[in-house]
Amino acid sequence: MEPSSPEVAAASPLPAESGLHARVLDHLGTAICGGELPPGSVLNIDELVERYAVSRSVVREVLRVLASIGFIEARRRVGVLIRPASAWNVFDPQVIRWRLASAGRMAQLRSITELRTAVEPHAAFLAASRIGRDEASDLVGLAAKMWAAGEAGDEERFLHLDIEFHRRVLLASGNEMFVRLQELVAEVLTGRHKHHLMPHHPHEQALQMHADVAQAIQRRDGERARQAMVQLMEQAFDEMKSLWEQTGGPEHGTG
Amino acid sequence: MEPSSPEVAAASPLPAESGLHARVLDHLGTAICGGELPPGSVLNIDELVERYAVSRSVVREVLRVLASIGFIEARRRVGVLIRPASAWNVFDPQVIRWRLASAGRMAQLRSITELRTAVEPHAAFLAASRIGRDEASDLVGLAAKMWAAGEAGDEERFLHLDIEFHRRVLLASGNEMFVRLQELVAEVLTGRHKHHLMPHHPHEQALQMHADVAQAIQRRDGERARQAMVQLMEQAFDEMKSLWEQTGGPEHGTG
DNA sequence: TAGATGCAAATGATATGATCTTTGAGTGGA
DNA sequence: TCCACTCAAAGATCATATCATTTGCATCTA
Numbered sequence: 241m242e243p244s245s246p247e248v249a250a251a252s253p254l255p256a257e258s259g260l261h262a263r264v265l266d267h268l269g270t271a272i273c274g275g276e277l278p279p280g281s282v283l284n285i286d287e288l289v290e291r292y293a294v295s296r297s298v299v300r301e302v303l304r305v306l307a308s309i310g311f312i313e314a315r316r317r318v319g320v321l322i323r324p325a326s327a328w329n330v331f332d333p334q335v336i337r338w339r340l341a342s343a344g345r346m347a348q349l350r351s352i353t354e355l356r357t358a359v360e361p362h363a364a365f366l367a368a369s370r371i372g373r374d375e376a377s378d379l380v381g382l383a384a385k386m387w388a389a390g391e392a393g394d395e396e397r398f399l400h401l402d403i404e405f406h407r408r409v410l411l412a413s414g415n416e417m418f419v420r421l422q423e424l425v426a427e428v429l430t431g432r433h434k435h436h437l438m439p440h441h442p443h444e445q446a447l448q449m450h451a452d453v454a455q456a457i458q459r460r461d462g463e464r465a466r467q468a469m470v471q472l473m474e475q476a477f478d479e480m481k482s483l484w485e486q487t488g489g490p491e492h493g494t495g
Numbered sequence: 496m497e498p499s500s501p502e503v504a505a506a507s508p509l510p511a512e513s514g515l516h517a518r519v520l521d522h523l524g525t526a527i528c529g530g531e532l533p534p535g536s537v538l539n540i541d542e543l544v545e546r547y548a549v550s551r552s553v554v555r556e557v558l559r560v561l562a563s564i565g566f567i568e569a570r571r572r573v574g575v576l577i578r579p580a581s582a583w584n585v586f587d588p589q590v591i592r593w594r595l596a597s598a599g600r601m602a603q604l605r606s607i608t609e610l611r612t613a614v615e616p617h618a619a620f621l622a623a624s625r626i627g628r629d630e631a632s633d634l635v636g637l638a639a640k641m642w643a644a645g646e647a648g649d650e651e652r653f654l655h656l657d658i659e660f661h662r663r664v665l666l667a668s669g670n671e672m673f674v675r676l677q678e679l680v681a682e683v684l685t686g687r688h689k690h691h692l693m694p695h696h697p698h699e700q701a702l703q704m705h706a707d708v709a710q711a712i713q714r715r716d717g718e719r720a721r722q723a724m725v726q727l728m729e730q731a732f733d734e735m736k737s738l739w740e741q742t743g744g745p746e747h748g749t750g
Numbered sequence: 751t752a753g754a755t756g757c758a759a760a761t762g763a764t765a766t767g768a769t770c771t772t773t774g775a776g777t778g779g780a
Numbered sequence: 781t782c783c784a785c786t787c788a789a790a791g792a793t794c795a796t797a798t799c800a801t802t803t804g805c806a807t808c809t810a
C-alpha cells in the first residue's frame with residue numbers, strides 16, 4: 241500500500257490512553273452517551289473522587305473536558321449537571337466513538353451516513369478541480385485495487401482500500417473541514433465491518449462507481465464526479481436503511 | 496418573531512465567560528489560531544503559571560481542554576507542544592470563533608461556506624419529507640418576512656431572519672449533525688455582517704430563492720427544495736468569492 | 751571508537767488540603 | 781404576599797508536595 245504521504249496517515253484513535261485522566265474521561269463519556277446519567281442528573285466532584293479513587297485534580301480536568309464538549313455544566317451550589325444531547329459537540333471524534341459504542345449506535349450511523357451523502361459528492365466535485373496529477377493517478381489506481389480486492393472477496397483489504405479511497409477524495413477537496421470528516425467515515429466503515437453490517441461481496445455496481453468517481457476526478461469532470469459519488473452514497477444509504485430494519489429500527493434518539 | 500420553540504433558541508455564544516479558566520483558555524486559543532505559538536512551539540506549565548498569574552490547577556485544566564481539541568500535546572521531559580492545524584477539531588464552535596477572529600478569517604469563511612454548499616441542499620431535501628405542518632408554515636412565513644425586511648432595507652432584521660431561516664431548515668432535516676451546523680452558519684452570517692461583507696440590499700433573486708425553498712419544503716418536493724437551496728448556496732459562494740478578491744485572497748492556510 | 755548501559759535532572763501527572771466566591775434556599779420582617 | 785437578609789453548600793482557585801517518565805549525558809564495555 242503505497243504511502244505517498246506518510247505524515248498525513250496515522251489517524252491515531254488513541255486506543256490505549258493509559259492515564260487516570262483518560263480512564264475516567266472514557267468511563268464518564270461512555271456513561272453519558274449510553275444513557276446512564278441521563279440529562280438533568282447531578283454529580284458532584286467529591287462523589288466522583290470517591291467513585292473513581294482518583295484525586296480532585298483528575299476529576300476536575302475530566303470535567304473541564306466534558307464541559308468543553310457540551311456534556312456537562314457545572315453550577316455552584318448545585319453540582320455538575322448532565323446536559324441534553326442537543327448540547328453535545330456531535331462532531332467531536334471522541335463523542336462519535338462513544339456513541340458508536342453505545343445503544344444509540346444505529347442513530348449515529350444514520351446521522352453520519354446522511355452527512356456523507358451531503359458532503360462527499362461535493363467533495364468529489366471540488367476534488368475534480370483541485371486535485372494534482374499524481375494524486376489523481378493514485379486515486380484511479382486505488383479504485384482498480386478495490387475492484388481486485390472485491391472480486392477476490394478479500395473483505396479486510398477491501399475495507400482498508402475503501403477507507404483510503406474516500407480519504408483521498410476528501411483530502412483532494414482542499415477543504416480542511418471535509419478532510420476532518422474522513423475520520424468519521426473511517427469510523428463508520430470499520431464500524432459496519434466490525435458489526436458485520438456489510439455485504440460479504442461488495443456489489444459489482446459499487447466497484448464500478450468507485451472507478452467512475454476516480455476517472456471523472458482525473459478528467460476534471462466535476463459534475464460527473466459528483467453524480468457518481470451521489471450514486472455511491474445512495475447505495476451506502478440503502479444498505480444502511482436495510483440494516484435498521486434488521487436490527488429493529490434506528491433507535492431514533494435524535495434529540 | 497413567533498418563538499414556536501423557545502427552548503431551542505438562545506444559541507449562547509458564552510461571550511463574557513468571566514472565570515480565570517475561560518480567560519486563559521481564550522487567550523491561548525486565540526494565540527494558537529492566530530499563528531503566534533506556531534506548530535512545534537513548546538510551552539511549559541510553570542511558565543504559563545507565571546505568565547497568567549494563575550495556579551497550576553487552572554493552567555492544567557486549560558491544557559486538558561486544548562489537548563482535547565487537538566491544539567496541544569503534552570510530553571514529559573519536553574513540555575507542551577503546539578500541534579499543527581491539521582490536528583485541530585475544526586468543527587468545535589470554539590475553534591471556529593477563534594479562527595474567525597484571527598488572520599485566517601477568510602480561509603475559515605471559505606471552508607464553512609463550502610460545507611454549507613454541500614450540506615444545506617441535502618438538509619432541504621430531507622426537510623421536505625420530515626418537516627411538520629406547522630413548522631412548514633412557519634418557514635414560509637419566515638421567507639415572507641425576509642422579503643419584507645429585504646425590501647425595506649432593514650439589514651439588521653434581515654440578518655436575524657436569514658439566520659433563523661437556515662436554522663429552521665437544518666432543524667427540520669431531522670439530522671442532529673446538521674442541526675449542529677446551524678451555529679456555524681450563524682457565525683458566518685453574523686461575521687459577514689460585522690465585517691460589512693454583505694450587499695447592502697439583499698439581491699432580489701436571493702429573496703425569491705428563500706421563498707422557493709420554503710414553498711418546496713412545504714409541498715414536500717424534496718428535489719425542488721434541494722435545487723432552490725443549491726442556487727442559494729451558489730449565490731452565497733459567489734459573494735464570498737468576490738470578497739476574497741477584495742480582501743486580497745483567501746489566505747489559503749488549509750494545511 | 752562505537753555502541754550499550756545506567757544515572758539524574760527536568761517536567762508532566764497525581765495527590766492533598768485549604769481558602770475564596772457564588773448562589774440557592776430558608777428565614778424573618780414589612 | 782413579597783422582598784431583603786443570612787447562611788451554608790458546592791464549585792473555583794490556590795499552594796505545596798510527591799510520584800512517574802522521559803531524555804540527555806556521562807560512563808562503561810567490546
